[in-house]
Amino acid sequence: MTIRALVFDVFGTLVDWRSSIAQDAKTHLSPLGLNTDWGAFADAWRAQYQPAMEKIRSGQRGFCKLDELHRDNLDTVLKELGWQHVDESTRQTLNLCWHHLEQWSEVQAGLAQLRKSFILAPCSNGHIALMVHLARHNQWHWDAITGAEIAKDYKPQAVVYQASAAALGCLPEETMMVAAHSDDLLAAAHAGLKTAFIARPDEHGPGLGESVARTPVDYSASDLLDLARQLGCK
């Protein structure tokens, strides 16, 4: 079965969320006299991500957009740091930092190469507006925005991968999930999609990301340009 569409994880696979959030948190909080290890701040915020989504995946909480979960999680982190006095406006600004994260260096060129041969869409837990803003910020050209919001559930639920393929008019086996995370690819494979692993060894700090897939995959690449070469994109 020919691959017709590529769907992408975004946080970690296309953007360096950790460095971006660390930088933005420093920019907005240090003028208030607040200081900490900003990489650790980003990690603490991200650590709340899976537990927050799990409430929705398990049915404890109805579907809501990622902005809402990010905001709840930010409030938790600020409380843990004893920074409850951070004002509402600063919290809102910080929460929107997830809308303009910086991409890994080859992503724009890699997506442009891949788009010559495949339909491209994000299959992220980020909602449509967040994906639109990230694409504008980093100059990506998606064919459509798929992922959690159209499925009304969060990865790694199978419905998110399957609804994304279906929205693009593709069967799961005509669709390849591209991600830097083995658990995401394992779930995508279980949902019937092809899989491509992208090494992002520095996602969680230097040398602390995944550089080798921990699950069988159809393709394994050092970055998006390497994947484009392996797929024969001209």
Place this chain on the structure above:
Amino acid sequence: MTIRALVFDVFGTLVDWRSSIAQDAKTHLSPLGLNTDWGAFADAWRAQYQPAMEKIRSGQRGFCKLDELHRDNLDTVLKELGWQHVDESTRQTLNLCWHHLEQWSEVQAGLAQLRKSFILAPCSNGHIALMVHLARHNQWHWDAITGAEIAKDYKPQAVVYQASAAALGCLPEETMMVAAHSDDLLAAAHAGLKTAFIARPDEHGPGLGESVARTPVDYSASDLLDLARQLGCK
């Protein structure tokens, strides 16, 4: 309230569905020895469009993608013409003609101008895959695909306009519906959106489209480039 996003009707407003369908029907059916007034064939197919959607809007039928309605309607038209012998493969090919309709001449340049200042998305009754294919065929760059499929209902139901604005992270009043059809704009205005009318006097054949809005609108333009000028896009 500032306008942040423009959402577009597609069939008639951005693409010349009638000429495209007439040409494609002739291409696929005349080799079978079938001949008719191909513009009238396109009109007959399109005439089934509103009644088919009305079954979904009224709750008589669950939501399905436009491909499915187009196919039912094609079967009806072929039967009316006494052309029941047209084979399954030809019917499937004909049905996909809606995925590669030709744009009005200024549309690609107009959308590119408008995209410099606004988030752009279709708000069509066409589903996501159909919109993806039309965009590829005509080289449009949407920020996201909104419309009937994400709302799970068909225009002119208010939810379609409102869900499209919400998906883009905009309030209805921050979103402007762009269409060549007064009824579409009237419904969008009732749903809280701003409205822009585009004249397409030849949509239904020479001089048989709307050249002037029959409802109050915020902007009225001769084409998308004129709209871009009125909106100050540089």
